Amino acid sequence: MLNLSLHAIQFSIEIIATFAFALSGLIAGIKKRMDLVGLFIVSGLSAFGGGTLRDILLDRRPFFWVSHSTWLWGLIGVCLLAMFFMRERHITLTEKAIQIPDALGLGLFTALGTQIALELGMPAIVAALMGMMTAVFGGVLRDICCNEIPKAFSDHQPYAVLAFLGGWVLIGLSELNLPEWLTLFLSASFTTLLRWLAIQFKWQLPSQKGTHKN
Amino acid sequence: MLNLSLHAIQFSIEIIATFAFALSGLIAGIKKRMDLVGLFIVSGLSAFGGGTLRDILLDRRPFFWVSHSTWLWGLIGVCLLAMFFMRERHITLTEKAIQIPDALGLGLFTALGTQIALELGMPAIVAALMGMMTAVFGGVLRDICCNEIPKAFSDHQPYAVLAFLGGWVLIGLSELNLPEWLTLFLSASFTTLLRWLAIQFKWQLPSQKGTHKN
Amino acid sequence: MLNLSLHAIQFSIEIIATFAFALSGLIAGIKKRMDLVGLFIVSGLSAFGGGTLRDILLDRRPFFWVSHSTWLWGLIGVCLLAMFFMRERHITLTEKAIQIPDALGLGLFTALGTQIALELGMPAIVAALMGMMTAVFGGVLRDICCNEIPKAFSDHQPYAVLAFLGGWVLIGLSELNLPEWLTLFLSASFTTLLRWLAIQFKWQLPSQKGTHKN
Numbered sequence: 164m165l166n167l168s169l170h171a172i173q174f175s176i177e178i179i180a181t182f183a184f185a186l187s188g189l190i191a192g193i194k195k196r197m198d199l200v201g202l203f204i205v206s207g208l209s210a211f212g213g214g215t216l217r218d219i220l221l222d223r224r225p226f227f228w229v230s231h232s233t234w235l236w237g238l239i240g241v242c243l244l245a246m247f248f249m250r251e252r253h254i255t256l257t258e259k260a261i262q263i264p265d266a267l268g269l270g271l272f273t274a275l276g277t278q279i280a281l282e283l284g285m286p287a288i289v290a291a292l293m294g295m296m297t298a299v300f301g302g303v304l305r306d307i308c309c310n311e312i313p314k315a316f317s318d319h320q321p322y323a324v325l326a327f328l329g330g331w332v333l334i335g336l337s338e339l340n341l342p343e344w345l346t347l348f349l350s351a352s353f354t355t356l357l358r359w360l361a362i363q364f365k366w367q368l369p370s371q372k373g374t375h376k377n
Numbered sequence: 378m379l380n381l382s383l384h385a386i387q388f389s390i391e392i393i394a395t396f397a398f399a400l401s402g403l404i405a406g407i408k409k410r411m412d413l414v415g416l417f418i419v420s421g422l423s424a425f426g427g428g429t430l431r432d433i434l435l436d437r438r439p440f441f442w443v444s445h446s447t448w449l450w451g452l453i454g455v456c457l458l459a460m461f462f463m464r465e466r467h468i469t470l471t472e473k474a475i476q477i478p479d480a481l482g483l484g485l486f487t488a489l490g491t492q493i494a495l496e497l498g499m500p501a502i503v504a505a506l507m508g509m510m511t512a513v514f515g516g517v518l519r520d521i522c523c524n525e526i527p528k529a530f531s532d533h534q535p536y537a538v539l540a541f542l543g544g545w546v547l548i549g550l551s552e553l554n555l556p557e558w559l560t561l562f563l564s565a566s567f568t569t570l571l572r573w574l575a576i577q578f579k580w581q582l583p584s585q586k587g588t589h590k591n
Numbered sequence: 592m593l594n595l596s597l598h599a600i601q602f603s604i605e606i607i608a609t610f611a612f613a614l615s616g617l618i619a620g621i622k623k624r625m626d627l628v629g630l631f632i633v634s635g636l637s638a639f640g641g642g643t644l645r646d647i648l649l650d651r652r653p654f655f656w657v658s659h660s661t662w663l664w665g666l667i668g669v670c671l672l673a674m675f676f677m678r679e680r681h682i683t684l685t686e687k688a689i690q691i692p693d694a695l696g697l698g699l700f701t702a703l704g705t706q707i708a709l710e711l712g713m714p715a716i717v718a719a720l721m722g723m724m725t726a727v728f729g730g731v732l733r734d735i736c737c738n739e740i741p742k743a744f745s746d747h748q749p750y751a752v753l754a755f756l757g758g759w760v761l762i763g764l765s766e767l768n769l770p771e772w773l774t775l776f777l778s779a780s781f782t783t784l785l786r787w788l789a790i791q792f793k794w795q796l797p798s799q800k801g802t803h804k805n
Contacts, residue, residue, distance in 0.1 A: 200536075200537050200541075204529075224436055229499060229500070232500040232502050232503045235502045235503070
């Protein structure tokens with residue numbers, strides 16, 4: 164694995180992160196009892212929204228879903244399977260069922276987005292923001308489609324800030340001349356783990372006067 | 378008409394589709410009793426939103442409303458006329474008054490968007506999605522501006538899926554070496570007609586367990 | 592000051608307008624009792640949203656916040672300061688506290704956006720619309736993040752229309768061969784002043800039948 168080209172590593176991470184967010188969108192859509200088209204739209208936007216925003220901002224073409232369009236067929240297949248599967252049985256999907264793939268995608272897209280921006284010569288803080296936007300935007304689109312206030316904005320639990328920190332971890336590690344895959348892996352694990360801890364222990368961001376009015 | 382250049386045909390379709398969506402936006406704005414500025418914004422976003430998204434994704438410039446900016450004056454004129462006209466009389470605009478131009482624009486933009494993406498060498502499924510997004514996004518912006526949940530997401534009647542199918546009709550027909558105008562016409566008619574039938578006969582998309590919770 | 596290069600003048604205006612919108616976002620976020628991350632997101636989107644949309648539509652790169660990324664650090668600093676400051680004392684921020692920087696940013700971004708579009712050879716009406724979108728979009732994002740219906744759409748007080756008019760003032764003045772800074776200053780003052788008068792005297796846009804239903 165150490166000999167893999169950087170491109171192959173980035174490609175693998177893009178796939179896993181895309182899959183994780185597609186899954187989070189699929190579960191969110193199933194919870195809302197969406198029809199097949201709704202499921203495809205919400206899982207597709209979750210999966211490809213962040214990467215597409217990143218590529219528009221960085222002026223990169225083609226998009227992932229254009230150059231690897233067979234994955235779109237896969238997504239349609241998964242939505243069909245999910246529809247038939249859910250018709251058969253009563254499964255109660257908890258909020259946690261979304262949070263696990265969401266945390267995984269958050270970490271992976273953060274690391275990848277930050278690294279791609281660094282490669283294109285962006286300043287460190289811009290790279291960290293690009294990583295954060297890549298990671299957060301898919302979930303924002305998912306929540307908007309499900310007619311819910313985006314977790315990234317409403318939640319007092321840390322979400323976007325962890326992606327931002329994870330971006331800085333990648334920036335710091337990339338100074339150390341570690342193998343690329345290790346840098347990506349460590350940064351992604353950092354973000355995903357912290358998000359997981361934040362959910363488990365109900366971490367709260369410091370807020371004004373400690374009272375929350377929305 | 379058979380001798381018209383492809384560019385002239387595409388241009389005509391862009392105009393008719395733009396006009397149809399502008400009309401749907403105008404009616405939606407009038408129903409909401411918007412002021413002149415609101416009318417211009419909602420009809421402009423309906424009319425040019427889908428094509429602009431398509432051009433950003435495909436990295437095409439200039440946008441339609443930049444290269445044919447006189448149409449913007451036309452839109453302002455239409456909004457002014459509509460304002461004065463509506464002041465004079467009480468007209469009850471039904472939901473159907475929006476659905477007819479909406480269905481027309483849906484078919485035309487789908488066919489056009491799919492064809493433009495094919496010309497740029499996109500894979501078939503990407504072209505069909507680009508067509509769908511071109512057709513759907515203007516209406517989504519219209520519904521957001523009117524503070525309503527987008528029809529494309531909330532409706533259990535087929536909408537986006539018909540655009541997606543219409544894109545595949547165009548892709549199939551373009552294999553047959555028919556004249557370009559006929560290909561575009563057949564694909565657009567297919568989508569518009571199906572959307573119309575879906576509304577008339579209240580077609581429902583298969584949903585989970587047949588119950589709808591939103 | 593008369594000898595400043597056009598680029599230096601545009602740069603100064605971009606900074607002041609960005610700062611004004613960041614402030615309006617910061618105040619809006621504080622009113623909603625957002626946490627530090629929310630404050631940074633809402634003030635950042637208010638500040639950089641309009642200019643980024645303008646640059647995507649005009650295909651300009653790099654974005655302001657990429658080429659001057661140190662300003663992002665400044666924004667983080669300001670948000671931190673605001674957090675600590677607000678913890679210490681009870682300050683009641685009125686709606687007016689947002690309207691003043693909002694009106695200032697509206698005028699400046701309108702003038703700047705219109706001028707940049709003119710320089711790139713856009714037709715006059717497109718330039719005026721680009722100016723309007725530059726000025727309005729940041730505030731739209733701010734209001735969406737605060738879970739409020741965007742002022743630009745809901746308000747029957749003139750807002751976007753003043754930006755549109757301000758764009759035409761700049762277009763008219765730029766025919767007169769005045770110094771660039773004077774053209775920008777006059778157009779921006781026109782828009783900001785009119786917006787201020789609109790708020791003070793509760794100007795209303797002509798609406799249908801004079802009744803407002805939303």
